[in-house]
Amino acid sequence: MMKKYLLRIVDIIEEFLGVLFFIGMFCAVTVQIFYRYILGIPLIWPLELSMFCFIYVIYFGAAMAARKGTHIAFDLIYERFSLKVRAVISILSNILIILILLSLIPSSLLYIKFIGNISSSALGVPWGWILLIFPVGIIFIIIHISIKTVLQIKEWFEIRMRA
């Protein structure tokens, strides 16, 4: 039960924030156009803000795509394997992805600690806040892939039990 709530929270966070940052990006570009062309005042901060929002959108969007399984993959050869082989391949490759992504997190945090206090030029936001989306996004992706893999493994055992 607890676990279900937790997952729901992850889903809501990534969808809500993804949409929010998209709207932020859209507004920032619009504000910039308005100021430059209508008021004749060129601003720099909206440019930076739109880029920050875009980077957030990328990683929340990637997490959403991982949940829905919409990341683009090539399945022409894979489709020719038997169901059993496919299940094994899928479970093993998911475990490989999870391990590799996990290995990125400690070094990512270290890097952020190292460089994160430097501020951006226009908004003065510490880069750490922008960079943080990388480990956060990666953790979300790991969560989604792990759930899928656990379900696959369960299914695998059920099939074997029946056989």
Added chain:
Amino acid sequence: MSIAVMVWIGVFIAAFIFRIPIAFGMIVSSVLYFMIEGIDLGVVTEIMVFGFKDKFVLLAVPFFIFTARIMNTGSITERIFRFAGSMVGHLRGGLAHVNVMASLIFSGMTGSALADASGLGIMEVKAMDDAKYDRPFSCAVTAASATIGPIIPPSIPMVLYSMVSGASVGKLFVGGIIPGILMGLSMMLLIHFISVKRGYKRGERSNIDTFLKSFREAFLPLLTPVILLGGIYGGIFTPTEAAAVAALYALLLLTVIYREAGIKEVISVVRDVVESTGFLTFIIAGAFLFGYVVAREQLPSRVADLLLGITTNKWGLLFLINVLFLILGCFVDTIVLLLIAVPIVLPVVEKAGIDPVHFGVIIVLNMMIGLITPPFGMLLFIMNGLTRTPLSLIIKEILPFIGVLIALLFFCTYVPQVVMFLPEIIEGNY
């Protein structure tokens, strides 16, 4: 070859075969390379986040996706379809011509072939079904005409090409206009021959009143390309800003002027756009990482030596690269080709004195053909998924279209003026 490189290539190919999503395939193989070479993994964060920092042109991508989704949500696609119908519906094989014409117009508003096929496509196939056209033929026409989308501006693939090559987006966009129109015309010519052979009937000729009515209904959406291109070439907007203005305009049309959607529908569109942006840009992030290894291993100069060893002639090289990409396009997704293979051949292209704008337009055209060539053609899969028509039947019907497009590709390659005529004009005006 070092062990690290063998692991890198081996894992990437294995990922491909075992249906690991392309973005993850690039990340996993590159991270393994980093580990073996002893490169600090903190670099991964740096590359995959800061890689985007100065690529403002990429912001146009989510805006283009958003505009396409908004247009497919309300009646805008339908209006364009009716307008195209009143223009060419009376020709022999009428609805097939309408199909191409509608794609041609729609491609001035959206930058992706897949958006074209999945929005307009359903409507086109249904209308052709009702008029008793053969289903596989309808699917083939829809898929083939969808390839015009990214050739006529705006264009997501050209934005990505501009990112990897540094060529001006404005020039690339305008360079695609004539080839795009030629694609439409040559497909219509092919449709005419097929229609005569199979005895497809003419549609009804619309009188001036219905034509004007459909034009009035489509008028506001038809302004989208005017805003986009006028803004960019009038020197008013950057491509990213133009994309945002077009998105804002489409949003206003849908919600305020036509009143076809409320805040709820718009939010749900945004959610979809965030997800699509996510899987698209995550591949780009992966490609940044993969590209780091490519550069570190100096692959481009090795490939350059290889290709220049075969021929140093500019036209020979273009032939070689075109054939290579057509073959790769049968198996590999456009975005992978664009982000990995194109940067590898770019140094050769530059060395041979080929104009990067000319090359950009023909290589995008080349990759669009890849979207309809079996066995791996995204548009074929989309038509198959939307209509449940067997792939083999669609493939049989689409072969003549592939032939026409390949002929056009080589025409654009060897008569550079077709591509370069408009960019050279605007260059004078800048």
